[in-house]
Amino acid sequence: xxxxxxxxxxxxxxxxxxxxxxxxxxxxxxxxxxxxxxxxxxxxxxxxxxxxxxxxxxxxxxxx
Amino acid sequence: xxxxxxxxxxxxxxxxxxxxxxxxxxxxxxxxxxxxxxxxxxxxxxxxxxxxxxxxxxxxxxxxxxxxxxxxxxxxxxxxxxxxxxxxxxxxxxxxxxxxxxxxxxxxxxxxxxxxxxxxxxxxxxxxxxxxxxxxxxxxxxxxxxxxxxxxxxxxxxxxxxxxxxxxxxxxxxxxxxxxxxxxxxxxxxxxxxxxxxxxxxxxxxxxxxxxxxxxxxxxxxxxxxxxxxxxxxxxxxxxxxxxxxxxxxxxxxxxxxxxxxxxxxxxxxxxxxxxxxxxxxxxxxxxxxxxxxxxxxxxxxxxxxxxxxxxxxxxxxxxxxxxxxxxxxxxxxxxxxxxxxxxxxxxxxxxxxxxxxxxxxxxxxxxxxxxxxxxxxxxxxxxxxxxxxxxxxxxxxxxxxxxxxxxxxxxxxxxxxxxxxxxxxxxxxxxxxxxxxxxxxxxxxxxxxxxxxxxxxxxxxxxxxxxxxxxxxxxxxxxxxxxxxx
Numbered sequence: 001x002x003x004x005x006x007x008x009x010x011x012x013x014x015x016x017x018x019x020x021x022x023x024x025x026x027x028x029x030x031x032x033x034x035x036x037x038x039x040x041x042x043x044x045x046x047x048x049x050x051x052x053x054x055x056x057x058x059x060x061x062x063x064x
Numbered sequence: 065x066x067x068x069x070x071x072x073x074x075x076x077x078x079x080x081x082x083x084x085x086x087x088x089x090x091x092x093x094x095x096x097x098x099x100x101x102x103x104x105x106x107x108x109x110x111x112x113x114x115x116x117x118x119x120x121x122x123x124x125x126x127x128x129x130x131x132x133x134x135x136x137x138x139x140x141x142x143x144x145x146x147x148x149x150x151x152x153x154x155x156x157x158x159x160x161x162x163x164x165x166x167x168x169x170x171x172x173x174x175x176x177x178x179x180x181x182x183x184x185x186x187x188x189x190x191x192x193x194x195x196x197x198x199x200x201x202x203x204x205x206x207x208x209x210x211x212x213x214x215x216x217x218x219x220x221x222x223x224x225x226x227x228x229x230x231x232x233x234x235x236x237x238x239x240x241x242x243x244x245x246x247x248x249x250x251x252x253x254x255x256x257x258x259x260x261x262x263x264x265x266x267x268x269x270x271x272x273x274x275x276x277x278x279x280x281x282x283x284x285x286x287x288x289x290x291x292x293x294x295x296x297x298x299x300x301x302x303x304x305x306x307x308x309x310x311x312x313x314x315x316x317x318x319x320x321x322x323x324x325x326x327x328x329x330x331x332x333x334x335x336x337x338x339x340x341x342x343x344x345x346x347x348x349x350x351x352x353x354x355x356x357x358x359x360x361x362x363x364x365x366x367x368x369x370x371x372x373x374x375x376x377x378x379x380x381x382x383x384x385x386x387x388x389x390x391x392x393x394x395x396x397x398x399x400x401x402x403x404x405x406x407x408x409x410x411x412x413x414x415x416x417x418x419x420x421x422x423x424x425x426x427x428x429x430x431x432x433x434x435x436x437x438x439x440x441x442x443x444x445x446x447x448x449x450x451x452x453x454x455x456x457x458x459x460x461x462x463x464x465x466x467x468x469x470x471x472x473x474x475x476x477x478x479x480x481x482x483x484x485x486x487x488x489x490x491x492x493x494x495x496x497x498x499x500x501x502x503x504x505x506x507x508x509x510x511x512x513x514x515x516x517x518x519x520x521x522x523x524x525x526x527x528x529x530x531x532x533x534x535x536x537x538x539x540x541x542x543x544x545x546x547x548x549x550x551x
Contacts, residue, residue, distance in 0.1 A: 011413045017394060023406050030410035037374035038418055041425055045371070054423030055430060057275035057487060058262050058305050059512055 001039065003032045067095050071231030072535045075288040078234060079137035085129065089122040089140030089184065092234075096142055096186060100232050103538055106213065106545045108205030109226035111147045113187035114154050118142060121184045138295055139182030144228075144236035146221045147188040148195045149279060150268040151175050154185065158270060159193045161203045162396045172268025173303070174237055174279045174296040181295045186233050189223030194388070195239055195271060196220070196381075197247075198403035200459055209251055209452060210536040213545055215502050216458035218251035220244030224282045225252035230536060235283045235292050241273045242376050243480025246492040246507065249282050250447035253494045253503030253534070255289045255522070256282045258480075260512045261487040262307035264293070265300030272387040273380035274305075275423075276484055285532050286493065286522040290314035293515065309513055317516040318523045323358035325521065326440045331365045333445035333479050333507075340450040346496035346504045347446060350525070354444070357524050361444065368432045369482035371425055376481045378422035381411035388412075403459075430486040437488070437511045442521055447479050447505040451498045483509045491515075493522045494531040 003011075005024040008031065012019050019027055042049070070078075070092065081087035097115050104110055125140040149172045150156045156167035175185065190207050192199040197219035209217040210230035217226050221238030225248025228236050238245040240258040249256025257280045264279050271277040281292035294315075299308040329335065334347060351361055385393070385408045393400070393408055400408075436443060452458075483490040490509040497503055510517045526532050 008413065012409070015389060015412055017389065017409065017412060018397075019409055020397065023402065023409070026402070026406040027409045027413070030406055031413055034374055034377055034410065034414065035418065037371075038378060038422065041371050041374060042421070045368075045425065045428060048428055049421050049424045052424050052427045052431075054420055055275065055426040055485075055487075058307070059487075 001032055001035050003028045067098070068231065070095050071099055072284065074285045075141050075234050075283065075291055076137065076285070078141060079139070082129065082140045083134055089125040090119060092140065093118050093122040093142050093184065093186065096233055103230060103542055103546070104232065105549060106208060106542045107210060107226050107230055107232070108202070108207045109190055109223035109230065109232060110144070111157055111159065111188050111190050111204045111223070112155060114185060117154070118184050118186050125182060125184065135182035137291055138178060141183045141234045142186040143178055143183050144186055144189045144224060144233045145172070145175055146191050146195070146224050146236065146238045148191060148239055148270045149175060149237055150270065151185055151188065154188060156188065156270060157204070158195070159191045159199070159202065159204055160399070162392055162399045166270050170268045172279065173265035173300045175268065177296045178237070178292070189221070189227055189236050191222055192220045193401045193404045195241070195244060196384070196404045196407055197242070197244060198407045199401045200403040201401050203401070210538060210541060211253060212500065212502055212541060214454055215452040216251055216455050218247035218452065221248050221282065225249055225254060225256065228252070228254045228282045228284060230538060235281050235288060237279055238282050239269055239271055240278050240280060240484070241271065241276045241380055242484045243477065245280055245282060246447060246480050246490060249492040250505040251452040251503065254282050254284055255286050255491065255493055256280070257289055257293060257491040257515070257518070258484065258489060259293060259297065259515055260489045262305050263297050263489070263513060263515065265303040265306045267300055267302035272384040274383055276376070276380045276487070286519055286526050287315065287318070289491070290519045307513070312516050314516050314519045317520045319520055320524060320527065321358045322354065322521060322524050325359040325442070327354060327359050327361045328364035328436050328440035328443045329361050330369070330443050330445045331363050332367065332369050333482065335363065336365070337449050342451060342498040343446060343449060343504055347506065350495045350506050353525055353528050354521070357528055359521070364436050364440065364443070366432050366436055366482070368429045370478070372429055372481035372485045373477050375422050375425045375429065375485050377411070378414055378418060379426060379485070381407065382414045382419050384408065385412035426485045429482060433482065433486040433488055441510070442517050443509040445479055445507045445509070447492050447507050451502045451504055479507060488512055489515050489518055491518045491522055493525060495525070495529070496531060497534070
């Protein structure tokens with residue numbers, strides 16, 4: 001996925017963040033890369049992701 | 065014993081001399097202050113050095129020990145702290161210029177524990193801005209690798225790794241979310257541990273990746289690392305996620321051999337990858353040593369670890385951004401380094417649905433790591449597939465998507481992030497040097513709260529090798545830069 005500068009500008013507006021023009025492209029590249037990697041993960045493991053709870057940071061049981 | 069020998073001694077060796085009153089903590093502190101004065105203009109490993117305070121405390125320690133009130137092996141030992149770990153009146157800058165002190169008078173529990181054991185705060189170590197590991201420009205000078213200033217000193221707890229390696233302090237507390245202790249330990253040739261999440265209180269660390277952040281020591285030996293972790297580990301009522309499991313005596317678990325120890329060599333983080341020839345040679349020698357000590361080593365495949373990098377960046381980074389957005393990003397955008405602010409902004413824009421899916425993905429990675437650890441006592445990996453990069457190659461290029469994606473999948477992160485997202489302990493142990501005398505390390509990971517097993521393996525390896533006895537010759541590696549700066 002290739003997010004444009006306008007896409008990022010609009011997303012940032014939703015969280016009241018004004019990203020200067022000079023940084024928009026870099027933010028777009030970073031976010032696009034992350035979402036692209038997640039897309040791949042969904043393709044590979046999507047069903048498994050549906051069937052597991054999000055990770056708790058601590059260990060609820062004694063056994064690992 | 066000359067000044068250089070004293071500076072590079074292990075804590076255990078320094079402590080023996082202090083206990084026998086053959087070394088004054090004042091002399092030890094002064095030795096490090098002199099070396100900082102001489103070398104840190106090139107190394108940039110410190111942001112704040114509290115010389116007067118440290119000398120005053122050293123004199124008190126000297127007096128207490130003379131009266132027979134020796135507290136134990138950390139009494140009179142100087143330590144540094146990554147500058148995102150709060151230290152009372154000593155400022156905590158986060159390596160930022162937004163404000164001079166983010167600490168608000170807090171003192172991290174890990175720092176208090178060390179001070180209660182008699183250790184003396186020498187100062188605050190330089191780091192990547194806000195500990196995000198993406199700094200392009202450093203507000204307090206760019207830390208340099210004491211082995212070779214043209215090679216990267218790695219990311220985040222950088223000054224901690226540099227200062228311990230260069231003999232500018234006995235130990236330093238770092239912070240590891242994705243590899244920020246283990247990375248600088250690897251690049252600078254020292255030992256660095258990421259403990260189990262919850263083993264060490266997070267209280268007083270200014271860090272917001274609430275499912276992954278850990279505080280722990282960087283040291284010159286494995287035994288020293290165990291000694292410092294021993295002092296800072298344990299339940300803390302100020303950190304609701306700290307564990308009340310008992311802390312074992314780590315030194316009691318040291319053995320000369322590794323008979324009966326079963327090790328799993330993770331293919332995706334070692335032999336299954338394209339390795340630099342020096343790294344491949346080092347790995348083979350390391351495995352030979354482990355086998356010669358009696359351990360069995362089998363290859364194991366953990367295919368899901370390849371997802372660890374996006375999983376961390378889509379979970380821990382948004383957790384941090386959730387705090388930074390309101391407090392700092394909106395009002396102080398221009399005061400951030402460009403690498404830090406664009407990374408945090410991208411994280412702030414990750415949709416909640418993707419965040420949730422990534423947290424589920426972390427559970428899958430964790431489960432696969434756990435399954436392997438049911439079969440093996442510990443997992444073995446490389447710390448990187450290549451030696452520390454030239455600095456210009458290690459800095460994130462921010463204008464091409466290909467560069468970002470490549471960097472995310474290659475390099476140190478793929479070796480450190482999997483154990484971070486799985487919340488298991490892991491440790492970087494020096495295990496060789498390239499032909500150009502640049503350090504390389506391997507990594508040991510273990511079951512949750514089984515730091516003792518990692519220390520046992522690391523210590524036995526260390527006793528069978530001599531890597532930990534090598535230290536950078538600063539006259540050779542930094543002398544020319546120092547001379548050039550003076551001209």
